[in-house]
Amino acid sequence: MGVLKPGSFFSLLKENGLLMESLVLQKNEFTKILKRAMNDHEVIGPREEDGRVYFRPLECMDELIWEFDNTVNNIKDFFFPPRQELYELKEETIVTFENACAKKRIILFARPCDARALKILDKLFLEDYEDRLYKAARDNTTVMGLSCQAPDQRCFCLSLGGSPFGTEGLDVLITAFQNDRLIISLITEKGEDIFKGKGNKAKQEELQSFERVKKKAEESVKREIRIPENLPDQFNSEYWRDVSRACISCGVCTYLCPTCHCFDIVDEENLRIRCWDTCSFNNFTRMASGENPRKNKFERYRQRIYHKFSYYKINFDDFACVGCGRCSSYCPVKMDIVEIVNNAGSSR
Numbered sequence: 001m002g003v004l005k006p007g008s009f010f011s012l013l014k015e016n017g018l019l020m021e022s023l024v025l026q027k028n029e030f031t032k033i034l035k036r037a038m039n040d041h042e043v044i045g046p047r048e049e050d051g052r053v054y055f056r057p058l059e060c061m062d063e064l065i066w067e068f069d070n071t072v073n074n075i076k077d078f079f080f081p082p083r084q085e086l087y088e089l090k091e092e093t094i095v096t097f098e099n100a101c102a103k104k105r106i107i108l109f110a111r112p113c114d115a116r117a118l119k120i121l122d123k124l125f126l127e128d129y130e131d132r133l134y135k136a137a138r139d140n141t142t143v144m145g146l147s148c149q150a151p152d153q154r155c156f157c158l159s160l161g162g163s164p165f166g167t168e169g170l171d172v173l174i175t176a177f178q179n180d181r182l183i184i185s186l187i188t189e190k191g192e193d194i195f196k197g198k199g200n201k202a203k204q205e206e207l208q209s210f211e212r213v214k215k216k217a218e219e220s221v222k223r224e225i226r227i228p229e230n231l232p233d234q235f236n237s238e239y240w241r242d243v244s245r246a247c248i249s250c251g252v253c254t255y256l257c258p259t260c261h262c263f264d265i266v267d268e269e270n271l272r273i274r275c276w277d278t279c280s281f282n283n284f285t286r287m288a289s290g291e292n293p294r295k296n297k298f299e300r301y302r303q304r305i306y307h308k309f310s311y312y313k314i315n316f317d318d319f320a321c322v323g324c325g326r327c328s329s330y331c332p333v334k335m336d337i338v339e340i341v342n343n344a345g346s347s348r
Contacts, residue, residue: 020167020185021192023199024206027180031061033198037106041142044078045108046071055107064108066176069152070324074114074258075107079137080121082255086133086265087272097133105137106194109146113157113322115169117258118143123316124261142190144172149217154325156223156338162322164217175210183210225323225338227309228345235306243340244301246333247280253327253337254278259308259320279303309341 025033034043038061046065047056053068055075088095118138125134148155148164157163167173171191175183183202186192202210228234254260255276262284264277277284279300286292294300312320321337328336 020173020187022202022207022210023184023186023195024202025182025184025195025199027176027182029199030174030182030184033194034106034108035061037194040104042103042105043108044075044105055110058108066109069150070111070326072326072330073256074117074324074326075110075143076114076117076121076258078105078107078141079118079134080125080261080263082276084133084274085271086274089270089272103140105141107141107143109174110143110170111148111324112145112164112166112168112170112173113148113155113162113324114258115143115145116157116162116166117322117324118169120259120312120316120318120320120322121261123318127316142171142194143169144174144191144194145170147173147175147214147217149176149213151217151221152325152329154223154328155221155323156225156325157323158218158221159224159226160319160321160323163214164221165214175213177206177209177213183207223323223325223338225321226342226345227319228341230345231306231310234344235302237344239344240302240305241298243335243343244298246335247297247301248333249280249282249297249300250332251278251280252330252332253335254280254304256326256330258322258324258326279307305337305341305344 037043038058043058043061044055045058045063046053046068047058047063048065049056053065053071054073055071055077058064085097087097121134122138125131126138145167151157151164155164157166162168165173165175167185167187171186171188172194173185173187175185177183183206184195184199186195254262255278260276260278262277262279263274265272265274267273279285279294282295282300283292284300285294294303308320312318328334328338
């Protein structure tokens with residue numbers, strides 16, 4: 001049995017949201033701290049583009065959006081990007097890209113569901129095999145979350161172990177109150193380093209107010225996904241043909257999902273790159289021989305459901321879904337993953 005270093009026990013508690021120090025800051029103080037951080041950090045946050053809100057690098061704090069339901073994209077893009085250069089062939093030498101995230105970064109206002117998705121991806125990219133580029137991005141990024149005080153009607157995070165005020169995957173959780181006050185919950189040492197010596201320790205009445213707001217937010221999450229215990233037994237059911245008929249295999253559900261992680265490796269001249277792929281696409285499992293074990297659309301849609309709610313659970317003891325609701329919100333044919341999974345158990 002290993003010996004914990006001094007202070008590491010408390011760090012472990014903080015990382016799991018069991019021990020937090022909470023500060024109170026005025027909004028303008030918070031903005032000043034982040035403006036100074038921009039001198040040696042890349043700062044990423046929600047920014048409005050064409051009437052929608054996306055996570056993007058910020059050039060100044062004036063671009064930061066404080067009130068939004070949820071962003072279109074999610075913070076996965078900055079740890080496992082849509083396109084990532086891996087190697088380059090130069091004459092007789094192969095150059096490895098090591099500095100994909102050399103500069104320190106701060107991600108502002110990640111929703112707790114998006115941050116929790118990082119802990120799910122960590123199991124894939126950091127446990128059995130350590131992906132060097134993903135690890136570099138995780139090590140060099142401080143993730144500051146924004147609690148969901150008014151969760152979207154399509155959210156179902158509670159039924160998957162999350163919370164509108166969850167702290168998994170976060171270094172800091174920010175909760176806005178009246179009079180431009182912010183409660184800053186410090187979860188890890190990364191978060192403490194940003195706010196060291198700043199603000200005032202939260203008073204008892206402020207913490208009680210925090211708990212009331214948290215309880216109200218959790219009570220407002222009405223949707224619930226219920227993964228059937230007999231899901232493995234439904235693999236050959238005609239149900240999957242029926243529910244997949246509407247799917248147009250566009251892949252938007254995958255590309256907006258904070259936990260989907262399938263990729264392809266391709267060569268572009270002298271570059272070898274990793275790029276996102278999806279089980280929704282017809283050629284996803286097509287082999288060099290031309291054989292395709294999932295040539296039918298229903299087989300590909302079934303794979304998506306089973307990967308998230310059966311296979312990932314078996315392999316990593318977690319579901320590959322955080323209940324953000326993006327796949328239902330942006331599906332062009334309005335397919336609802338909650339209804340589809342909930343009804344799968346009673347199919348024949």
